[in-house]
Amino acid sequence: MRTISYRLPQERALVTELPGPKSIELAARRRAAVAAGVGSSVPVYAADADGGVVVDVDGNSLIDLGAGIAVTSVGASDPRVAAAVREQVGRFTHTCFMVTPYESYVQVAEELAALTPGDHDKRTALFNSGAEAVENAIKVARLATGRDAVVAFDHAYHGRTNLTMALTAKSVPYKKNFGPFAPEIYRMPMSYPFRDEAGLTGEQAARRAISRIENQIGAESVAAVIVEPIQGEGGFIVPATGFLPTLVAWARSNGVVFIADEVQTGFARTGSWFACEDERIVPDIIAMAKGIAGGLPLSAITGRADLLDKVHVGGLGGTYGGNPVVCAAALAAFATMREFELPARARRIGEIATRRLRALAEEVPAVGDVRGRGAMIAIELVVPGTTEPDAYLTRAVAANALEQGVIVLTCGTYGNVIRLLPPLVIGDDLLEDALTVLDGAIRAAASV
Structure with a gap:
């Protein structure tokens, strides 16, 4: 695959707590103007995005493992x-x-x-x-x-x-x-x-x-x-x-x-x-x-x-x-x-993510299943020793990851699945950093 050049630094960098003051101000404006039935997964407001990062209105650079729900596969501001x-x-x-x-x-x-x-x-x-x-x-x-x-x-x-x-x-x-x-x-x-x-x-x-x-x-x-x-x-x-x-x-x-x-x-x-x-x-x-x-x-x-x-x-x-x-x-x-041979890149992302997450599953009983294909990976969280879905733990993991600057999405009929959908142009180093944060968030939420 050809080397990808990025417009924004590909790094996780927090300069405020999340959400920051400008995001909080926008949330107040939103409540007065936007229908309550329109939800958002995270409480930060985007100002810029490129490659594998989203920069919010407060200047925080977050790693994007959602890609707008698998939309920005080529990045959110692909130059072409x-x-x-x-x-x-x-x-x-x-x-x-x-x-x-x-x-x-x-x-x-x-x-x-x-x-x-x-x-x-x-x-x-x-x-x-x-x-x-x-x-x-x-x-x-x-x-x-x-x-x-x-x-x-x-x-x-x-x-x-x-x-x-x-x-x-x-x-x-x-x-x-x-x-x-x-x-x-x-x-x-x-x-x-x-x-x-x-x-x-x-x-x-x-x-x-x-x-x-x-x-x-x-x-x-x-x-x-x-x-x-x-x-x-x-x-x-x-x-x-x-x-x-x-x-x-x-x-x-x-x-x-x-x-x-x-x-x-x-x-x-x-x-x-x-x-x-x-x-x-x-x-x-x-x-x-x-x-x-x-x-x-x-x-x-x-x-x-x-x-x-x-x-x-x-x-x-x-x-x-x-x-x-x-x-x-x-x-x-x-x-x-x-x-950029993005099908092959998706396979590479999958190899990196599943290796890390399956190693985690061997040590954390709350990880019931790691599955997916390519850059579409899921972690199903359960009550240890059972297949009972643990939606509370799942929400806690997503919140913990966001606090540290990583955007992850949840899904599943039972609300107990963390899903990874990174842009296919995300670099290996940035992906590894995000997985390290996610690993720690799961261990902390599961008290392991």
């Missing part, structure tokens, strides 16, 4: 992305592709056809958010098959629109009191190796789900099966080997559209361009967002041409979908991913 955005803004900011189209939308679609798994004929449609991508993938599947039922899985997260809330498993905070939800959504058991019965293989877990689908819904009624190849908000759950290929084979044999939600796992995050590649599965449709455009809001579905081309003209789209500025950012982000 910034230059492409400036150039495009100087030409035109918007025309709406559905009114006056432009080349960059077509270029992004061509890139996605080349990057996504499979050598079949593909088509792409662009949107703004991951939820929009998922929702449109379901629209395509239902129209193309003439069926209504959609199968999702335990621990899934697919978005916050009405349909995607129905697909999402966790109630609080995503679904509580927001119903009624879209109908004809069915939930099946996921492969969750840490919590499944001992010895359950991926194929067996898939067969368990398939049996329930056939008995409770009927294969002939199912339009689509949608699954995250590695579940994100649900706890970075990596299904046992064989789970996904078995589902794909069943879907193919029954005319069911297999949708891979790669919103969080896509674009080099897991060590491949897409997580589906790790088990050599080829989805009918892939939903993408987050890391696609260097931090700008863009999402996409790419899938079989025979499916997407069944939709009538005007049936897909949106005013801002595939805006020219975000398309320019995406093309630049793809170039940066290639130049």
